[in-house]
Amino acid sequence: MAQSAIWHGAVSLDSQLVDRGLAMSPETPMLQGALSWNTASGWSAGASAATEVRAPSRVAQILAQVSHRWTLDPDWQIQGGLSYYDYPGAASLPAYDRAELGVTAQYRDTLSVGISAMRTFASGDSSIRWAGDVGFRWPLPWRFSLTASAGYSESLATRYRTYAHSQSHAYGDYGHGDGGPGYYGHDSIHAYAYGHLGLAWTHGSWRVALDRIMIDPDMRRQLGDLAASPWLGTVSWSF
Numbered sequence: 001m002a003q004s005a006i007w008h009g010a011v012s013l014d015s016q017l018v019d020r021g022l023a024m025s026p027e028t029p030m031l032q033g034a035l036s037w038n039t040a041s042g043w044s045a046g047a048s049a050a051t052e053v054r055a056p057s058r059v060a061q062i063l064a065q066v067s068h069r070w071t072l073d074p075d076w077q078i079q080g081g082l083s084y085y086d087y088p089g090a091a092s093l094p095a096y097d098r099a100e101l102g103v104t105a106q107y108r109d110t111l112s113v114g115i116s117a118m119r120t121f122a123s124g125d126s127s128i129r130w131a132g133d134v135g136f137r138w139p140l141p142w143r144f145s146l147t148a149s150a151g152y153s154e155s156l157a158t159r160y161r162t163y164a165h166s167q168s169h170a171y172g173d174y175g176h177g178d179g180g181p182g183y184y185g186h187d188s189i190h191a192y193a194y195g196h197l198g199l200a201w202t203h204g205s206w207r208v209a210l211d212r213i214m215i216d217p218d219m220r221r222q223l224g225d226l227a228a229s230p231w232l233g234t235v236s237w238s239f
Contacts, residue, residue: 004040005037005038005039005040006037006038006039007036007037008036008038008238008239009033009035009239010034010237010238010239011031011033011236012031012234012235012237013030013031013032013053013234013235013236014029014030014032014050014232014233015028015029015030015229015233016028016030016228017030017050017060017061018232020131020153020194021192021213021214021216021227021228022096022215022223022226022227022228023225023227023229024087024096025050025052025060026052026225027229028052028053028054029052029053030050030052030053030060031051031053032048032049033049033050034048034063035047035048042069042070042071043066043067043068043069044066044067044068044069045065045066045067046064046065047063048062049061049062049063059088060087060088061086061087062084062085062086062087062088063083063085063086064083064084065081065082065083065084066081066082067079067080067082068080068081075107075108076106077105078103078104078106079104080101080104081101082099082100082101083099083101083102084098084099085097085100095120095125095156096120097120098118098119098121098156099119099121100116100117100118100119101117102114102116102117103116110136110137111136111137112133112134112136113132113133113134113135114132114133114135115130115132115133116130116131116132117130118154118156120156120157122157129153129154129156130153131151131152131154132151132152133149133151134151135147135148135149142201143201144199144201145199145200145201145202146198146199147196147199147200147209147211148195148197149195150193150194150195151193151194151195152191152193152194153194154190154191155191155192155219192215192216192218192219193215193216194213194216194219195214196211197211197212198210198232205237205238205239206235206236206237207234207235207236207237207238208235209233209234210231210232211232213228213230213232214230215227
């Protein structure tokens with residue numbers, strides 16, 4: 001008899017919402033919840049949402065995705081998927097609302113290599129951007145593991161509101177500030193590098209991680225507060 005579909009879920013508390021080295025929220029605790037549906041044939045679909053703990057009525061991120069997994073042999077898997085990202089909370093982040101088509105090759109639970117094509121929903125922007133990511137995990141004693149990643153992405157946005165450097169404007173009041181509609185150019189940043197180095201501890205359904213976030217220095221200098229905090233902490237529970 002064919003195996004029935006399985007539901008999975010997760011809840012996490014993060015020190016910030018980060019997307020490829022960029023801050024999608026201020027440095028404040030973020031609550032995230034996710035639910036996914038997986039079949040024995042390799043298909044899966046899921047959705048997640050994130051909100052600030054101090055303002056739970058304000059949804060900071062919505063993510064929906066569908067994917068299919070192929071098992072090549074006991075060590076290698078290939079997964080292809082389509083994802084939709086929406087950041088409804090901040091008017092200063094419209095360029096990051098996007099559809100993303102990606103393919104990832106994974107070796108056991110140790111190494112992953114992926115490439116993604118991204119199409120934003122920003123007005124008047126129909127170009128396709130590309131990103132590549134490599135992830136690594138190495139088990140250590142006492143349930144710890146070393147994690148690392150590196151990526152290179154074409155910038156989704158080349159212009160930002162002049163008041164985007166103020167987190168109170170960019171996030172706290174969700175873009176409705178008095179900075180006016182002016183823009184300044186970031187056209188010199190067409191692509192940037194990012195990554196992380198971290199330590200994680202897992203026990204059953206629980207996971208605790210501390211990551212050092214890295215991003216291209218030129219991108220960090222130009223983005224100011226919109227670059228992710230150098231440190232990211234996460235506590236999650238899966239079910």
